[in-house]
Amino acid sequence: MTIILRFVNSNGILTERFFAIKSVSDTTSLNLKNQISDVLVRFNLQVQNMRGQGYDGANNMHGSWNGLQTLFLKDCPYAYYVRCFAHRLQLTLVSAAKDVSDINSFFSHLDNVINMITSSPKCINELKSAQRKEIEHLLEIGERESESGANQIGNLQRAGSTRWSSHYNSVKSLIDMYAATCKVLEYLSDHSPSTRSRSEVGGVYKTITTFEFVFILHLMRRILAIADVLCQSLQKKTQDILTAMRFVRTTKTILQVLREDGWEEFLKEVKCFCSKNDIHVPDLNGSYMVGRSRDREYPTIEHHYHFDIFNVAIDFQMMELDTRFNETSIELLSFSTALDPKYSFESFNMDNICKLAEKFYPEDLSSKIFIV
Known part of the structure; x- marks a missing residue:
């Protein structure tokens, strides 16, 4: 555990000092509090004079019931806790989205798709070739502009645990190259050297061509695009606090508007994408009964996607933003x-x-x- 003190010295100059690295036997919030207090006492610093505290995103640090910041606030009510604005914000938002089981499964499938396509130079070349043919076809029928830089050949982006915007870029890249990716998977399912690999590819292809996968793919693109604007702005070293706070409030407002008024437009977008890529759209007025008993009535399929995935995913994003800001x-x-x-x-x-x-x-x- 690293302990750093930030203070204003007697000349009114803001100062930061590294105090200690402590080896802790366990990372319970109470033990961490005792270790920090011991260091402060050693330097004759009173805990009661603390006026601010900041930690990473671990629950035992920021938890509102028994977290480290809460324990200090009990002793010193003016030790207000403010989390780092930009500290892996998009990663925590992705983590919040994964609290929805269907979205957690989606990211697992997304990783499988990208790993399968980007695992070998041959697959990457097949993807680029498929993109080239698709772009040429769209230019012929007038569905693409021929302006400079508008038709670049790319590759699927891996999501990383430390890279900013990587999940957003990963989702966005698959949407942009969805048709080409499907063609590569079809090719691999026919030409893979073993029955096992052909079966694995077939399973991945079957998954990404379902309505559920496409629905969540577009939902995460929409949510992460909103969050990405905030993430990028908070990383700017020149960002002032008032502007940052306005970005936070604006992001919350946009997410709330999407939740309350954006369903119909979003569903239309997903259906349009499915139509272009020959993906079966289920009867949304039918009963949603996956893995459930047929002896009782259940909501419609549209109700499931609207309230159990769309609304809940946005709610988790807003809860995370409310906790952090x-x-x-x-x-x-x-x-x-x-x-x-x-x-x-x-x-x-x-x-x-x-x-x-x-x-x-x-x-x-x-x-x-x-x-x-």
């Missing part, structure tokens, strides 16, 4: 910008400074503030 931290940071020294304190705002003191640090300042 809760109203307390947003308001705290927004008021704090009034103290930003950049551009000769251009953002100075006395009203916000007073609100910051009154709401978040009432005992740190006297009841009377004299302004000269």
Whole structure:
């Protein structure tokens, strides 16, 4: 465990100091708290004077019930916890989406498709050849523009555990090369050297040509595209807090609008894609009975996709954003910008400074503030 202290020194200069690397016997939140407290006491620093804390995204750190930040807040109510804005945000959003079982299965299938296609130079060449033929055909029938840079030949993108936007790029690349990918899988299912490999390819092809896979593929493209704008903006070193907060609120609003008003338009988009790629669209008014008893009535297939996947996936995204950017931290940071020294304190705002003191640090300042 690495411990770093961030403070303002006696000259009013913001300073960071590395304090210690601690070897911990276990990573329970209580043990971590005791270890940090021991280090602070050794340097004669009072825990009660802590005014902020920040950790990674592990539950034992940020948990609202027994997390490390919660334990410190019990001892020091002004030690507000603010998570790093950009710390693997898209990865945590993907993880939140995977809490929906159907979406978790989707990402597993997506990995299989990409691994199968990108595992050998021969498969990659087949994919590029299929793309080239598809582009030539679309240009002939006038469904593609011939402008510069509009018809690049690419490759499927792998999703990584550390690379920014990798899941979004992975989903987007498969949509862009979906027809070509299907042709390569068809070719492999006929020309693979063994019965086992032909069976594996056939299983993957059967999976990605289902309505469910295509539905979730487009859903994740839509959700991750919205989140990607926020992720990219938060990574900018020049980003100021107020602009970042506006991006957060805008992202939440767009997701909410998608949930409340975007179903019909989204379903139309998925059906159009299925029609272009000869994918069977089930009777959405039929009963959804997969793996269930036939002795009772169940919602329609459309109800399942709309409420059990579409709505729930968006809800998990919004819950993750609410946890990471809760109203307390947003308001705290927004008021704090009034103290930003950049551009000769251009953002100075006395009203916000007073609100910051009154709401978040009432005992740190006297009841009377004299302004000269």
